[in-house]
Amino acid sequence: MQARWTMIVALALAAVALGWVLHLSMPIAERTKPADASGIPGEAKVNRDVPSYPPAPVRADAPARASENANPVDVHERARFNERAREFFAQAPALSPVEARQRAADLSQELARIEQSGGLSAGETFLLRAGLIRSTVADERQQATQIRALKERYEVDARQRNALAAAQSDPMFQLYKVRESQIVAETLSLQTIPNGLSRDEYLRRRLQVEREQLLGEAM
Amino acid sequence: MDGLVFSAARTMFLLPVLIACTVGATPQAHAEAGDYSALQTIVNLVSPPPADSPVTPAQMQGPYPLLPNPAGFNDGFSPGAYYQWQTIKLAPSTGAVCGNGSQYKFFVNRVPNTRNTIIYMEGGGACWDYASCSGQTGIRGARNPNGIPDDYMSLLSPASSLVSPFVVRAHPWSSVKTQNWNMIYVPYCTGDVYSGDKVAVYNDPTGQNTPLVWHHNGARNTRAVLAWLKNRLPRPTQMLSTGCSAGGIGSLNSYATVRRDLAPTYGYLINDSGPSFSAPVGGNPAQYPSVPLHTQIRSAWGLDQGPMPYLASVLPGFDRNNFGSIYAALAAKVPSDRLGHTHFWQDLNYSSYSYERFFPEIANAPSQAAKEALIHAKWGTDTERLRQTLQTLPSFGGYFPQFRALNESHCTTIVDFENGDIQERSLELRNFIDSVLDGSGAVLDASEASDQADRAKAPNLLYQLIESLL
Numbered sequence: 001m002q003a004r005w006t007m008i009v010a011l012a013l014a015a016v017a018l019g020w021v022l023h024l025s026m027p028i029a030e031r032t033k034p035a036d037a038s039g040i041p042g043e044a045k046v047n048r049d050v051p052s053y054p055p056a057p058v059r060a061d062a063p064a065r066a067s068e069n070a071n072p073v074d075v076h077e078r079a080r081f082n083e084r085a086r087e088f089f090a091q092a093p094a095l096s097p098v099e100a101r102q103r104a105a106d107l108s109q110e111l112a113r114i115e116q117s118g119g120l121s122a123g124e125t126f127l128l129r130a131g132l133i134r135s136t137v138a139d140e141r142q143q144a145t146q147i148r149a150l151k152e153r154y155e156v157d158a159r160q161r162n163a164l165a166a167a168q169s170d171p172m173f174q175l176y177k178v179r180e181s182q183i184v185a186e187t188l189s190l191q192t193i194p195n196g197l198s199r200d201e202y203l204r205r206r207l208q209v210e211r212e213q214l215l216g217e218a219m
Numbered sequence: 220m221d222g223l224v225f226s227a228a229r230t231m232f233l234l235p236v237l238i239a240c241t242v243g244a245t246p247q248a249h250a251e252a253g254d255y256s257a258l259q260t261i262v263n264l265v266s267p268p269p270a271d272s273p274v275t276p277a278q279m280q281g282p283y284p285l286l287p288n289p290a291g292f293n294d295g296f297s298p299g300a301y302y303q304w305q306t307i308k309l310a311p312s313t314g315a316v317c318g319n320g321s322q323y324k325f326f327v328n329r330v331p332n333t334r335n336t337i338i339y340m341e342g343g344g345a346c347w348d349y350a351s352c353s354g355q356t357g358i359r360g361a362r363n364p365n366g367i368p369d370d371y372m373s374l375l376s377p378a379s380s381l382v383s384p385f386v387v388r389a390h391p392w393s394s395v396k397t398q399n400w401n402m403i404y405v406p407y408c409t410g411d412v413y414s415g416d417k418v419a420v421y422n423d424p425t426g427q428n429t430p431l432v433w434h435h436n437g438a439r440n441t442r443a444v445l446a447w448l449k450n451r452l453p454r455p456t457q458m459l460s461t462g463c464s465a466g467g468i469g470s471l472n473s474y475a476t477v478r479r480d481l482a483p484t485y486g487y488l489i490n491d492s493g494p495s496f497s498a499p500v501g502g503n504p505a506q507y508p509s510v511p512l513h514t515q516i517r518s519a520w521g522l523d524q525g526p527m528p529y530l531a532s533v534l535p536g537f538d539r540n541n542f543g544s545i546y547a548a549l550a551a552k553v554p555s556d557r558l559g560h561t562h563f564w565q566d567l568n569y570s571s572y573s574y575e576r577f578f579p580e581i582a583n584a585p586s587q588a589a590k591e592a593l594i595h596a597k598w599g600t601d602t603e604r605l606r607q608t609l610q611t612l613p614s615f616g617g618y619f620p621q622f623r624a625l626n627e628s629h630c631t632t633i634v635d636f637e638n639g640d641i642q643e644r645s646l647e648l649r650n651f652i653d654s655v656l657d658g659s660g661a662v663l664d665a666s667e668a669s670d671q672a673d674r675a676k677a678p679n680l681l682y683q684l685i686e687s688l689l
Contacts, residue, residue: 086389157375161368212312
């Protein structure tokens, strides 16, 4: 008897827990999408002070993780974040400055966490941070200053990454480029093209074979 | 007492009922076609749904076959890594390659709760000679001349996913149902609007550098991406193919084959600012201003040798001697799909690519204003013909606002969905997007006559600040 009740209670608890997990994992349905906030900074309805928090710094290591495909994102956390962010941007014009700043600060912290785990692209995080600034900074000049600084940080990060990538060229790709030039020269010098192919198609096939031989294993 | 004693069988029966009741209380289960049930979503977290419509042996044969990665190739995909931008690598044997000969990659952001999928094709110009393909400054060229970095989605320059709310899950200002879908971001590195098939050898006109070997390989890259999708992800119930500029026309040109091979239950197309204007071979450029451009790219990208005959073979009604015939052909081929085209009348970007280097009176115009006026006039001629064509096609809507103070009025769906309004009819761009994605009956057609209201708007701070990123 007691064992049965224990099992019933356990099952009930499991079901409730499962339901809660499901609730957290659900995306926002299209039919409940929030009304868009104004896209014009000058249309902000509430006079707001400069927020007390800075936009979360761009972590130099976060973008690299995004490309490694290795760190699973917390699905529940991410779905909840999407929902909260959409709600905030939809409701921000009607919030008090204090509440808007507090909710924006919370979102900013969560955004930083998700970014570190590779769950957002740079474009997404930039737009979200720009949106948080626009939703909490009433003064347009302050908005401009902060968004410009944000953009510059991202651009610096991109330049550094590109420079790093350029310095780490793949030797097999360099070898392929050498062979590519040789094959092009050979093909252009041919009087007749084998197998009745056009010169263009012959060249394409030769280079295709070369890539498969040189780069197929390396990638 | 006996009433409180449940048998094990009863208990096991009650469990799913209890779960069902609990799950049923969640408001968003079965939000729309293609969404998994709440229970299946939970299962997907533990056991990601596999591909259910893989490439068949027959599809691996013939022209432009679907060539998947070879067995054992590490494509970088983690099936259970939801909500994460994953870099997917394609082996050389798939036929995919970037313009400079480097490996082609694309990006996947998967969700556990739906089969629905957006394929977003990145924009970024076009190229057909040494100057434009080599990435020289001072000339309109093509994006990513040095290939696609692994961490591309983590870079803000170029702008990657910044470009469109379609692929930003929690966009601050614009909401659209694809934000909850599986996202496929297809980057652009071949300069051929995803349509070419030719290895070009461009000589440096100055003679200072060695010839540039450039792989206009867009047609094969698109096929390789498609093969991967079929072999690694479930068949979409709903699918939107979209993109802006080069990505827009890329989505248009590939739609017939993507739709056929991916076989979604519901198919949608939104071509943002990548028109394929009517330009008959041998046509008079005064009447058909895009004739010179099309003549150039037919040769440079090898369009007449492979891609266009192939498209004609799968799309009856498509006249390979007039690329503008694709609209009517596509509408006839997939009459149940909802298709849309949009661009600004005052677009000064795609129009410049289209005419600037082909008409001496434009290239030699005495002033920038005179140059822009000539470009706008030709764009207007081409746009008006396209508008009229789309008006005759119920399933293919055309939405033509006038002006937006962003990116030379190029692309209506980038950054946000704002300021693409047609005030004369009290329409917003979102009305058009909703018409394509959620409407019924004929897809919305709308065109704006005057740019006066658009130009009278207050400056948009955000647009000004991020202009340089686009």
